[in-house]
Amino acid sequence: MSDLLRVRGLTVRYPGRRPWPWSPHRPVDAVTGVDLDLEKGRTLGLVGESGSGKSTLGRAVLRLLRPSGGTIRVGEFDVTGFGLRVPLEYRRAVQVVWQDPFGSLHPVRTVGSTLAEPLRIHFGLDGRELRDRVGELLERVGLDADMADRRAHEFSGGQRQRVAIARALAVRPRLLILDEPVSALDVSTQSQVIALLREIQRDTGTAYLFIAHDLAVVRHVSHRIAVMRRGRVVETGPSDRVCDEPAHPYTRALIEAVPEPEPARQRARRAARRTARGTATSGTPETADTPDTSDTES
Numbered sequence: 001m002s003d004l005l006r007v008r009g010l011t012v013r014y015p016g017r018r019p020w021p022w023s024p025h026r027p028v029d030a031v032t033g034v035d036l037d038l039e040k041g042r043t044l045g046l047v048g049e050s051g052s053g054k055s056t057l058g059r060a061v062l063r064l065l066r067p068s069g070g071t072i073r074v075g076e077f078d079v080t081g082f083g084l085r086v087p088l089e090y091r092r093a094v095q096v097v098w099q100d101p102f103g104s105l106h107p108v109r110t111v112g113s114t115l116a117e118p119l120r121i122h123f124g125l126d127g128r129e130l131r132d133r134v135g136e137l138l139e140r141v142g143l144d145a146d147m148a149d150r151r152a153h154e155f156s157g158g159q160r161q162r163v164a165i166a167r168a169l170a171v172r173p174r175l176l177i178l179d180e181p182v183s184a185l186d187v188s189t190q191s192q193v194i195a196l197l198r199e200i201q202r203d204t205g206t207a208y209l210f211i212a213h214d215l216a217v218v219r220h221v222s223h224r225i226a227v228m229r230r231g232r233v234v235e236t237g238p239s240d241r242v243c244d245e246p247a248h249p250y251t252r253a254l255i256e257a258v259p260e261p262e263p264a265r266q267r268a269r270r271a272a273r274r275t276a277r278g279t280a281t282s283g284t285p286e287t288a289d290t291p292d293t294s295d296t297e298s
């Protein structure tokens with residue numbers, strides 16, 4: 001299968017702030033030399049601690065900022081080749097759902113008008129057809145069609161995130177950037193929203209770039225995982241391989257940081273740690289062999 005998203009050597013440098021008016025800017029290298037691939041209908045999870053550059057990478061793909069170097073392609077779009085105006089077709093092809101379901105929806109507008117706007121702009125719908133499509137979108141994300149008259153503040157956090165997903169789906173994107181989409185939700189709402197996202201992917205073939213700091217959540221939703229640290233991708237591979245046999249010490253540290261509630265799994269994890277220590281002292285290199293198509297960087 002060919003790649004929908006192809007990122008090569010991506011670099012983003014922010015100009016940074018001046019500590020004092022007379023001192024020079026201190027640039028921040030937020031993303032450095034990143035390569036990523038994502039196929040149609042698949043999910044690539046992007047994990048790493050706060051400040052590792054995940055959101056910056058997502059914003060570069062959305063073309064909300066202009067990268068300092070490298071290339072981004074999404075299908076036929078040469079994203080890094082765009083001038084000042086980003087084509088409307090690209091805005092339709094790539095959509096985003098942000099972390100904050102409270103801040104990302106207009107507080108005063110009805111949810112119906114929030115969903116109607118992209119349908120009007122991108123497909124020229126109006127009248128009955130527009131109302132029907134808004135109702136369909138609400139039902140698609142598990143809400144009632146007659147909720148269209150309500151305003152965002154009348155919804156719970158989970159319901160708002162469903163509305164945000166419906167708004168993103170309205171234009172039938174090929175790629176959806178999900179930037180910490182469940183981090184602000186409680187655990188049971190998280191799993192409902194994740195189940196919804198998986199169902200939508202199965203039905204529509206939309207590819208997801210799923211950005212999160214929580215490796216347990218990312219593992220659950222992703223086919224492949226890329227681990228970011230200080231702006232670089234240090235390890236990439238199929239989700240199970242990255243989580244069960246992490247090749248990079250930083251990935252191992254991230255996995256260690258995930259709380260494990262089940263005693264049997266806690267014991268298995270301790271045993272794996274002991275084995276890893278044993279092999280490390282018997283001369284095995286720190287970065288293990290990766291039998292699949294994974295890449296690691298130290």
Ligand SMILES: Nc1ncnc2c1ncn2[C@@H]1O[C@H](COP(=O)(O)OP(=O)(O)OP(=O)(O)O)[C@@H](O)[C@H]1O
Nearest residue numbers: 014016028030049050051052053054055056057213
């Ligand atoms: N607009 C900006 N100007 C200057 N530096 C920035 C800007 N936005 C982000 N940074 C810096 O770039 C680096 C990467 O930030 P980014 O938000 O991409 O990380 P992240 O992994 O998404 O973190 P988080 O999970 O906390 O959002 C950080 O050092 C951050 O301080």
